[in-house]
Every structure is written in C-alpha cells, then in structure tokens.
Amino acid sequence: MILAAIRNLTFVTFLGFSSLSSAAPAGLPDFASLVEQASPAVVNISTRQAPQAAARSSGIPALPELEGLPPIFREFFERNIPGFPGAPGGPGAPGQRPEAQSLGSGFIISADGYVLTNNHVVAGADEIIVRMADRSELVAELVGADPRTDVALLKIQGEGLPSVRLGQSRSLRAGEWVLAIGSPFGFDHTVTAGIVSATGRSLPNESYVPFIQTDVAINPGNSGGPLFNLEGEVVGINSQIFTRSGGFMGLSFAIPIDVAMDVADQLRAEGRVTRGWLGVVIQEVNRDLAESFGLDRPAGALVAQVIAETPAAHGGLQVGDVILSVNDAPVIMSGDLPHLIGVLKPGSEARLEVVRGGERQRLSVEVGALPEQEPGQAVAPGRPAGEQTSRRLGLRVIELGAEQQAELGIQGGVSITQITGGPAAGIGLRQGDVITHLNNEPISTARDFTQKAEQLPTNQSISMRVLRQGQASFITFRLAE
Structure with missing residues (x-):
C-alpha cells in the first residue's frame, strides 16, 4: 500500500513537472530568430602593434593564465588566437611581423561600414x-575615440553591409530580457542572455556613463560587442565586468546606446567629443549629512568644492549647496549629476534646484565645456599664525597664510597641526588637513574655529568640510554630552 502511494506521488509529481516544462518554452523569448537576424552585423576585432608597444589592459580582464588546465584548452588558444604565448608567431618570435591579436568585438551600425x-x-x-x-x-580606419565613455568609431570599406537596428536605452527597465553576441576568448559569435539588473549605474572613474547593469555572461573578448533587446535592437555596448576571479561573476556593465551614438555622431562630425561641465567637486549625501544639511532624506549631490573661474563659480553655486535636480531631472545619487550635465551642450542653460542653509533655491548656470583635464588643486605650505587648541574636538589648528589660501582657492580656513585625541582622532582627521567649514558655517580664523567648536550641539549630526591634498569632502560626527 505504501509502495502504491509512493508510485502515485511519483506519478503526480512527474505529471506536474511535465506540464510545467511543456508550458515553459511557450513563455520564453525566441532567441534563435533574434540571433539569426542580428549575427551578420556583429564582428570580431583584432589589432596589430609594434613589438615595442607596451601591453595594455582592457576593461574586461585579460586572458587568465592557462597553467594547470587540460592540454586541449591550451592547444585551442594557441591554434585559434594568433599572438597568444606559445602560438606560432607569438610574442617574442624573431623576424616575424606582429600577429593580429583577438581583443574584442564590435558591430556595424550603417550599411556604408x-x-x-x-x-x-x-x-x-x-x-x-x-x-x-x-x-x-x-x-x-579609426575615425575617433573617446576614452571618457570608452567608445571608439571605426570605418571599413564597403556598401550594403549588414547593420544592426538601434534601439533606445533610456526606455530599458530592470527585469527585461537582453542578449549579447561577441567573441569571448576568441570564440566568435558566442551568444549569452540574461536580464537587465539595473540602469543608470555609476562606476568608479567612469563619471560620464550611466551604465546598464545586467547578469548576461560577459568575458574577455566580449568588449565592444552589442547588447540586444528582444526586438533585436542594440541597446548597449558591453564594456566591463565586476570580478574577483578574473571571469564572469554575474555583474556586467554596458554603455547605453543613446550615450554611445551621441559620442559616435560627434566623432564623425567633429573628430572629438564635447561635454557640459560645471566645475564642482561633489560627494554623496548619506544619512548623517542629510540631517546636518536639513534634508528630509539622503539624496542629491553635495558641493564640496567650487573651482575658481568656472561656470559653477560664475553661476553662484556655493560650497555646501546640495543639488537636487538639473532641468527638472532629479539628482538622486551624486553620480547622476555628471550624467545630466555631461549631455548638455556648452553654452546652454542648466536650471538647478539646490538646498542652501536648509532652504530650497533655484539657480541658472551657463554650462561650460569639459576641459581635457579638469583643474586640480594643490596644497601649498602655509606660515603658522594664530595657533589655537580645541580641547572639545581634540586638535590644534593654525590660520592659513594668504599665499596658501590663494593656492587652495579659499578664504579663511585653518590647518591642523596636531591631533590630541578625542573626536578628531575618531573621525580620521590628520595633521595637514585644512578645515574650511564647521557645522555648515565658514571658518575665518583659528579663534573663530575654536569658538564655533565650543558652540557645537550634542547628540546631533555635525558636518565638517575638510581639504586633504587639495581634495575637498564633507565628513560628519556627533558629540556626546
């Protein structure tokens, strides 16, 4: 009887699984038709370099070491990837022209190449x-390239070439199916699929690209290849992965096609790319900073530094302003600001909503052109003057000389000469740091600093603006009774 029950349970379970598995394919995307239509416009890209050219790293990690792998894998790489160490004509082979090295992928965007x-x-x-x-x-032929967005435009000779259809990345939503075609590890026209994990991602040192994050399997060689939506339209260029192993870990990032095509159009027309620029150093607004600056929630971009003689300075932006929107587009994370300003044309107007002193204000700033290298600030040695000690904060400070203030582009401020313990040590302040604001108020002299320190509230988030090696940021702390 028990055996009969088990048989019945097994039969029911099998029927349930069979029913589910037969229904599932009907709800899945038709990837095969998409690939068949799109593949002819996807290309493999390899390069040749002079022997003395230094090896460079790609945004996607380079090929891993193959020591310890089965011989069949090493044999494949040596046979199929010209220039791979150990391959005929590979690096170091005397008297040979540098071989083409398979580096990545690309896609044709127009019939003329x-x-x-x-x-x-x-x-x-x-x-x-x-x-x-x-x-x-x-x-x-390399028409032009833009390192800031990691986009390059090439031209090949031909007419009536197969080309992709371009979509609109701004309409992408998290959870949508997407598909990549590329040449990971030299395997041409490899297809991988997944979903959009998030949009508008900011990555370190990539200020001007609101990346599309996906879980599509991307590996070395996929760089530059297309990311398709289910309509067979390109919505991104696969560019980077986050990895601790050197291989795919479920976090892939693509450049939105809207951004890439704006860059490509400028490269084709002008040979270079121009972007909007304000001239501010910004930082994220966390919960403590939001409380300190009178915000109801942590959002916006906190202005930690306004560079002299820039659009921001001329437009009236001030240190301590929190930018909440640009032309009515919200700034939720600080990384949203470079994206929103960068797409504006130099000379155009940016309408900013800011919080200053706890009050909302609107400013109009004429956008400038992003320079090739953004101006930096350097700390110059100052002359000790007016030394004061704040026992409450646990530090000793001196006033800045006029020359040092001019070098830093500030008025007033104090430099830390000694950390004596207490809160200063706990929040990571160092000798040589320059303090320009305390509790959202500017510091004019060393005595002004110690007086303001004595008046600080307890059990409340307090902000302090600090310059370290010329780079400004706000930090927060709390004082006990």
Whole structure:
C-alpha cells in the first residue's frame, strides 16, 4: 500500500513537472530568430602593434593564465588566437611581423561600414582588423575615440553591409530580457542572455556613463560587442565586468546606446567629443549629512568644492549647496549629476534646484565645456599664525597664510597641526588637513574655529568640510554630552 502511494506521488509529481516544462518554452523569448537576424552585423576585432608597444589592459580582464588546465584548452588558444604565448608567431618570435591579436568585438551600425566598439579594444593599435561573420577580414580606419565613455568609431570599406537596428536605452527597465553576441576568448559569435539588473549605474572613474547593469555572461573578448533587446535592437555596448576571479561573476556593465551614438555622431562630425561641465567637486549625501544639511532624506549631490573661474563659480553655486535636480531631472545619487550635465551642450542653460542653509533655491548656470583635464588643486605650505587648541574636538589648528589660501582657492580656513585625541582622532582627521567649514558655517580664523567648536550641539549630526591634498569632502560626527 505504501509502495502504491509512493508510485502515485511519483506519478503526480512527474505529471506536474511535465506540464510545467511543456508550458515553459511557450513563455520564453525566441532567441534563435533574434540571433539569426542580428549575427551578420556583429564582428570580431583584432589589432596589430609594434613589438615595442607596451601591453595594455582592457576593461574586461585579460586572458587568465592557462597553467594547470587540460592540454586541449591550451592547444585551442594557441591554434585559434594568433599572438597568444606559445602560438606560432607569438610574442617574442624573431623576424616575424606582429600577429593580429583577438581583443574584442564590435558591430556595424550603417550599411556604408561604420563600426562601434570600445576604446580600450583598439587603443594604441597600429592596425585594426575587422573580421566579418563570413570570416572575411577588412582593415579598419579609426575615425575617433573617446576614452571618457570608452567608445571608439571605426570605418571599413564597403556598401550594403549588414547593420544592426538601434534601439533606445533610456526606455530599458530592470527585469527585461537582453542578449549579447561577441567573441569571448576568441570564440566568435558566442551568444549569452540574461536580464537587465539595473540602469543608470555609476562606476568608479567612469563619471560620464550611466551604465546598464545586467547578469548576461560577459568575458574577455566580449568588449565592444552589442547588447540586444528582444526586438533585436542594440541597446548597449558591453564594456566591463565586476570580478574577483578574473571571469564572469554575474555583474556586467554596458554603455547605453543613446550615450554611445551621441559620442559616435560627434566623432564623425567633429573628430572629438564635447561635454557640459560645471566645475564642482561633489560627494554623496548619506544619512548623517542629510540631517546636518536639513534634508528630509539622503539624496542629491553635495558641493564640496567650487573651482575658481568656472561656470559653477560664475553661476553662484556655493560650497555646501546640495543639488537636487538639473532641468527638472532629479539628482538622486551624486553620480547622476555628471550624467545630466555631461549631455548638455556648452553654452546652454542648466536650471538647478539646490538646498542652501536648509532652504530650497533655484539657480541658472551657463554650462561650460569639459576641459581635457579638469583643474586640480594643490596644497601649498602655509606660515603658522594664530595657533589655537580645541580641547572639545581634540586638535590644534593654525590660520592659513594668504599665499596658501590663494593656492587652495579659499578664504579663511585653518590647518591642523596636531591631533590630541578625542573626536578628531575618531573621525580620521590628520595633521595637514585644512578645515574650511564647521557645522555648515565658514571658518575665518583659528579663534573663530575654536569658538564655533565650543558652540557645537550634542547628540546631533555635525558636518565638517575638510581639504586633504587639495581634495575637498564633507565628513560628519556627533558629540556626546
């Protein structure tokens, strides 16, 4: 009887599974048709470099060491990736022309042969080779590249070439299916699929790209390849992965096609890219800073520094302002601000909503052009003057000389000469740090600083603006009774 029950349970379970599995394919995307239509416009990109050219790293990690792997894998790489160590004609082979090294992917965006890829795929190349889906190879001309967005535009000769259809990345939503085609590890036209994990991601040192985050499997060689939506339209360029192992870990990042095409259009027309620029140093608003600046929630971009003689300075932005929106577009994270300003044309107007002194204000700033290298600030040695000690904060400070103030582009401020313990040590202040604001108020002299320190409230978030090696940031702390 028990055996009969088990048989019945097994049968019911099997029927349930069979029913589910037969229904599932009907709800899945038709990836095969998409790939069949889109693949002819996806290309492999390899380059040749002079022997003395230094090896460079890509945004996607380089090929891993193959020691310890089965011989069949090493044999595949040596046979299929020209220039791989150990391959005929590889690095170090005497008397040989540098072989083409398979570095990444790309895709054709027009029938007359314009190709998009990543800048890091072709940077420093002496010759760029584009291999088509039919295995034919063409030498490409570099029309232009933009390292800030990691986008490069190439041109190959031809007419009536297969080209992709372009979509709109701004309409993407988290949870949508997406598909990548590329050449990971030299395996041409490899297809991987997943979903959009998030949009508008900011990455370190990538201020001007609101990345699309996906869980599509991306590996070395996928760089520069297209990311498709289910309509078969390109919505991004696969560019980077987050990894601790050197391989895919479920976090892939693509450049939105809207951003990439704006760059490509400028490269084609002008040969370079211009972006909007304010001239401020900003930082994230956390919960403590939000409380200190009178915000109801942690949002916006906190202005930690206004660079002299910039659009921000001329437009009236001040240190301590929290920018909440640009042209009515909200600034939720501080990384949203460079994206919103960068797409504006130099000379256009940016309408900013800011919080200053706990009150909301509106400013109008004429956007400038982002310089090739943004101005930096350097700390110059100052002359000790007016030394004061704050026992409440646990530090000793001196006033800044006029020369040092001019070098830093500030008025007033004090420099820390000694940390004596207490709160100063706990919040990580160091000798040589320059304090310009305390509890949202500017510091004019060393005596002014100690007086304000004595008046600080207890059990409340307090902000302090600190310059360290010329870089400004706000920190917060609390004082006990």
